[in-house]
Amino acid sequence: MAHAKVEHDVVIDKLMEVFRSSGYDGSSMATLAEATQLKKASLYHRFPRGKEEMAHAVLSYVADWTQNRIVDVLFSTNTPKERLEVAFKAIDELYDGGRLDCILRALSHGSEANVFQQEIAAIFQLWIDAFTHLALDFGHNQTESDRLAKLVITKIQGTLILARALQQPSLFQEALDELKTSFIS
Amino acid sequence: MAHAKVEHDVVIDKLMEVFRSSGYDGSSMATLAEATQLKKASLYHRFPRGKEEMAHAVLSYVADWTQNRIVDVLFSTNTPKERLEVAFKAIDELYDGGRLDCILRALSHGSEANVFQQEIAAIFQLWIDAFTHLALDFGHNQTESDRLAKLVITKIQGTLILARALQQPSLFQEALDELKTSFIS
DNA sequence: GTCTATAGCTAGATAGAC
DNA sequence: GTCTATCTAGCTATAGAC
Numbered sequence: 001m002a003h004a005k006v007e008h009d010v011v012i013d014k015l016m017e018v019f020r021s022s023g024y025d026g027s028s029m030a031t032l033a034e035a036t037q038l039k040k041a042s043l044y045h046r047f048p049r050g051k052e053e054m055a056h057a058v059l060s061y062v063a064d065w066t067q068n069r070i071v072d073v074l075f076s077t078n079t080p081k082e083r084l085e086v087a088f089k090a091i092d093e094l095y096d097g098g099r100l101d102c103i104l105r106a107l108s109h110g111s112e113a114n115v116f117q118q119e120i121a122a123i124f125q126l127w128i129d130a131f132t133h134l135a136l137d138f139g140h141n142q143t144e145s146d147r148l149a150k151l152v153i154t155k156i157q158g159t160l161i162l163a164r165a166l167q168q169p170s171l172f173q174e175a176l177d178e179l180k181t182s183f184i185s
Numbered sequence: 186m187a188h189a190k191v192e193h194d195v196v197i198d199k200l201m202e203v204f205r206s207s208g209y210d211g212s213s214m215a216t217l218a219e220a221t222q223l224k225k226a227s228l229y230h231r232f233p234r235g236k237e238e239m240a241h242a243v244l245s246y247v248a249d250w251t252q253n254r255i256v257d258v259l260f261s262t263n264t265p266k267e268r269l270e271v272a273f274k275a276i277d278e279l280y281d282g283g284r285l286d287c288i289l290r291a292l293s294h295g296s297e298a299n300v301f302q303q304e305i306a307a308i309f310q311l312w313i314d315a316f317t318h319l320a321l322d323f324g325h326n327q328t329e330s331d332r333l334a335k336l337v338i339t340k341i342q343g344t345l346i347l348a349r350a351l352q353q354p355s356l357f358q359e360a361l362d363e364l365k366t367s368f369i370s
Numbered sequence: 371g372t373c374t375a376t377a378g379c380t381a382g383a384t385a386g387a388c
Numbered sequence: 389g390t391c392t393a394t395c396t397a398g399c400t401a402t403a404g405a406c
Binding site for chain 3: 391
Binding site: 021022023024025026027028031101104105106108109110111117120121124125150153154155156157158159161162164165166167171175 | 206207208209210211212213216286289290291293294295296302305306309310335338339340341342343344346347349350351352356360
């Protein structure tokens with residue numbers, strides 16, 4: 001089946017893989033086509049407005065992922081401890097234990113003025129709201145819960161940068177453990 | 186003086202400005218030429234190996250800046266408290282109070298495999314060594330000093346990302362204050 | 371929905387005058 | 389050391405067959 005239809009989810013996943021490792025401008029239609037095993041014209045058939053639409057589609061996927069794997073989990077009826085564990089397991093997978101870069105950062109640099117800025121901000125806000133809710137359920141007060149939620153994001157992002165720069169993924173693992181402890185204690 | 190020689194430091198500064206806001210692949214010879222007020226051919230005269238050499242020159246400048254404004258300061262003979270204040274003042278300037286992105290991150294994505302990875306890692310290591318030294322002088326033990334030094338980098342990088350994504354530079358300012366407190370207490 | 375082929379443009383890079 | 393002019397390759401995007 002040389003011309004079999006490639007599943008939409010698989011295409012999005014491959015596009016994300018390229019964007020997150022090469023950035024927006026560093027990802028050409030040629031490399032995106034190669035990664036998805038589609039020809040350039042086929043990509044344009046699926047994403048008529050080209051590369052920008054592909055990046056938006058990836059961000060839309062990331063928003064869905066966040067809703068399903070973070071927000072829904074942290075607002076579920078399990079115990080706070082259980083919710084915390086499940087969410088952090090997902091985060092660990094998302095970044096492959098500190099080896100993969102964050103797609104939101106990869107798409108925040110670009111020659112054209114930040115067309116993705118609002119979408120990215122909205123996704124970060126999903127994370128903040130969800131972790132604030134969890135912290136409240138752990139018994140922290142509002143101020144401390146806000147602080148913890150932002151700490152989740154800044155610690156993950158900051159350690160990802162250092163872990164990848166120094167090629168020490170373990171730094172990321174340690175940070176996740178420390179974060180979990182911050183909620184419990 | 187239409188053809189006056191543009192100072193090397195000014196050229197580096199303008200190149201950095203473009204790279205840090207547009208990333209490596211997002212910065213074209215045309216935009217780099219426009220920013221430096223030089224024609225493309227003049228840039229090639231100064232940087233024969235083109236864009237890659239320009240980025241290396243910028244990273245070399247950043248390494249020098251780190252040596253002068255961070256390492257030398259933190260290894261000076263002033264009191265730990267004074268050294269801390271001077272270094273953090275420099276950091277605040279470097280990122281314009283949380284409004285500017287980090288050049289090291291801007292150069293860590295690219296279509297070509299990470300040609301800047303080692304240079305970037307070396308600069309982060311300068312920061313780590315300098316802040317470890319400071320923490321030891323504050324009376325912290327070796328383990329805690331290592332932790333604090335890495336915390337400086339991860340907290341700065343992480344909060345920069347969130348501050349810029351949410352367009353709330355104050356998050357960065359707060360983080361700098363918290364970091365200073367971490368050393369003193 | 372996929373493909374081949376190609377248009378039209380912009381990228382990085384160079385030659386050579388001043 | 390700066391410039392204008394230009395080359396070639398790679399880019400985004402489209403046309404049209406199957």
